[in-house]
Amino acid sequence: MTGPVDGAAPDGSQPPVLLVVGGDPRDVAMTAAALEHRFAPDYRVLTADSAGGARAELGRLSRAGRQVALVAADLHLPDGDGVVLLQEAADLHRGAARLLLFDVDEHHTRIPFGELPALQRASALGRIDAWMVKGWVNPEEWLYPRVQEALSTWSRAHRPSHVVYRIVGDEWDPRCHDVRDGLTVNGVPFLFHPQDSDAGRRLVQDHALDVERLPAVIRHDGTVLYRPSMVELAVSHGIRIQPSTSVYDLVVLGAGPAGLAAAVYGASEGLRTLLLEERAIGGQAGTSSMIRNYLGFPGGIGGGELAHRAWQQATLLGAEFVFTHQVTALSADGDRHVLGFRDGGSVAARAVVLATGVRYRRLGIPDLDRLTGAGVFYGAAGVMAPAVAGEEVYVVGGANSAGQAALHLAQYAARVTLLVRGDSLDAGMSHYLVRQVEATPNVRVRLRTQVVGGRGGSRLEGLTLQDRGTGRTEEVGAAAVFVLIGAEPRTGWLAPAVRLDEHGFVLTGRDVPSCDWPLVRDPYPFETSRPGVFAAGDVRYGSVKRVAGAVGEGSVTVGSVHRHLADLAADPEQAGDPAAV
Numbered sequence: 001m002t003g004p005v006d007g008a009a010p011d012g013s014q015p016p017v018l019l020v021v022g023g024d025p026r027d028v029a030m031t032a033a034a035l036e037h038r039f040a041p042d043y044r045v046l047t048a049d050s051a052g053g054a055r056a057e058l059g060r061l062s063r064a065g066r067q068v069a070l071v072a073a074d075l076h077l078p079d080g081d082g083v084v085l086l087q088e089a090a091d092l093h094r095g096a097a098r099l100l101l102f103d104v105d106e107h108h109t110r111i112p113f114g115e116l117p118a119l120q121r122a123s124a125l126g127r128i129d130a131w132m133v134k135g136w137v138n139p140e141e142w143l144y145p146r147v148q149e150a151l152s153t154w155s156r157a158h159r160p161s162h163v164v165y166r167i168v169g170d171e172w173d174p175r176c177h178d179v180r181d182g183l184t185v186n187g188v189p190f191l192f193h194p195q196d197s198d199a200g201r202r203l204v205q206d207h208a209l210d211v212e213r214l215p216a217v218i219r220h221d222g223t224v225l226y227r228p229s230m231v232e233l234a235v236s237h238g239i240r241i242q243p244s245t246s247v248y249d250l251v252v253l254g255a256g257p258a259g260l261a262a263a264v265y266g267a268s269e270g271l272r273t274l275l276l277e278e279r280a281i282g283g284q285a286g287t288s289s290m291i292r293n294y295l296g297f298p299g300g301i302g303g304g305e306l307a308h309r310a311w312q313q314a315t316l317l318g319a320e321f322v323f324t325h326q327v328t329a330l331s332a333d334g335d336r337h338v339l340g341f342r343d344g345g346s347v348a349a350r351a352v353v354l355a356t357g358v359r360y361r362r363l364g365i366p367d368l369d370r371l372t373g374a375g376v377f378y379g380a381a382g383v384m385a386p387a388v389a390g391e392e393v394y395v396v397g398g399a400n401s402a403g404q405a406a407l408h409l410a411q412y413a414a415r416v417t418l419l420v421r422g423d424s425l426d427a428g429m430s431h432y433l434v435r436q437v438e439a440t441p442n443v444r445v446r447l448r449t450q451v452v453g454g455r456g457g458s459r460l461e462g463l464t465l466q467d468r469g470t471g472r473t474e475e476v477g478a479a480a481v482f483v484l485i486g487a488e489p490r491t492g493w494l495a496p497a498v499r500l501d502e503h504g505f506v507l508t509g510r511d512v513p514s515c516d517w518p519l520v521r522d523p524y525p526f527e528t529s530r531p532g533v534f535a536a537g538d539v540r541y542g543s544v545k546r547v548a549g550a551v552g553e554g555s556v557t558v559g560s561v562h563r564h565l566a567d568l569a570a571d572p573e574q575a576g577d578p579a580a581v
Helices: 025-039 051-063 082-092 116-124 143-158 174-185 198-206 230-237 257-268 303-316 382-388 400-409 431-439 547-570 572-576
Strands: 017-021 044-048 068-074 097-102 130-133 165-169 190-194 216-219 224-226 247-253 273-277 320-323 327-333 336-341 346-354 376-378 392-396 415-419 443-446 449-456 460-467 473-477 480-483 533-535
Touching: 017 025, 017 051, 017 082, 025 044, 025 143, 044 051, 051 068, 051 082, 068 082, 068 143, 082 097, 097 116, 097 143, 116 130, 130 143, 165 174, 165 198, 174 190, 174 230, 174 382, 190 198, 216 230, 224 230, 247 257, 247 336, 247 547, 257 273, 257 303, 257 346, 257 547, 273 346, 303 320, 346 547, 382 400, 382 480, 392 400, 392 449, 392 473, 400 415, 400 431, 415 449, 431 443, 449 480, 460 480, 533 547
Parallel strands: 017 044, 017 068, 068 097, 097 130, 165 190, 247 273, 247 346, 273 320, 346 533, 376 480, 392 415, 392 480, 415 443
Antiparallel strands: 165 216, 216 224, 327 336, 336 346, 449 460, 460 473
16 A cells, blocks of 8 residues: 555645555556646545455545545456456445556557457446556556546535535425426536535524525525526526527527537537527436447546537537527518517527427326425436435336436435336347446346336325236335336427427428428428428437437538528528418
């Protein structure tokens, strides 16, 4: 071992630990020295020469209450497997980044063929966060970028940062959940304090909070908002809630992957672009704890982080974002499309991209509907995952979103049970996720099972499950259930302005019936039955329900937008006026 466990940071606190484990003393010493040079005194670097030594050190650190931010372990250790050790480290120190180290081949050009299956399996099962070859010459090029990325992720979750809001309320109050969830999915930093905690009682006293009106949201400047709506929070946070002008080249509805991609490409190609979003950046994808099959991110990326990167990119390219408006009408004004808001306002555009995505279906069980936000949640785990630490929780659904939610919850809950109506996970879930679910010890899968009832007073206490084969029912205790079943579009407001299929998905391109198409030319790709109005992502009939597919559709749709705008410039009547045909 190197470095005293009780080494203190400059402010007197105990710095988090970076642990390097390997059987080659030279490799370990070189890696530890490089990490010490770059990351001390913010982190304390320790080493171990075996799996047994590392386990002893990790146990000692846990008993001392020390945080472990990263464990870097050699794939082959004198007394064990580095992958197994990394998993054990993560179980003991929740959230610690796991970096697997291995040798390159004799020419130092590629991963040895014999090592590749172990690396692929570890990555596919989510047992490592990153990997890196040993024997690097320049740590600036190889070591530091991997470690810094891992530490940045760890710090966001485990270290205090600038806090905009402090929330006081009941953890299981649906109104409190709604506020916290809204801030979480939009990436706004906050701290939550239960009203019966020491910090909660202190805030109640210091700010003279009215406990009959909780939840209370305390701004960094001391301003208090009671039971605020999303509009009130947006105004408090300085978010734009009104368009800056009345007419745009392109208006995009929805800030999910498809809408964000359309905004990026529209703005980058010189179109005056507005994106309207009712609630949160990222849509359903933004709530995914980890997307491991998105191109360019071998270690995976959180849905929220991916969405916020896209939002920053679109903003820097000139796209305008407006939040909290629900669009309820689509009408025409000459060659412009007018989008009407619920509050009576409107905005016009020469082209529109519908990227409103889909929403998870409700169970439709009255006893559970009344507990929505109080143990019954629709969508990914999000802000509630830490609240179910040590509890029995259930996830309903068999697609990727359900698998990701189950894996995320498994980091906190005593046990997670995945309830699937079908006969197997393979029918709706990506292979890599199926393997991760099956390899996670505290995740149980129950096939051919559905929820038919529930119970609880002020919060969920139990569920009634039914075997779809035998019809037999069973009562189980449950602290929470997360429902991610078949999704459906909310497009009723679009009819009859654009043609929908029988399930409400928007028909585009070749799927638009000829009797509904008003122009001589054929619809462009992703164009709806209304010329100049396009659809991309999950809301579109026939779309591939994957993040990468939605991003691709949003990007490509802008090409069709340009063709429509060129038609308008050449002959406005033939391009967009059905009466001209």
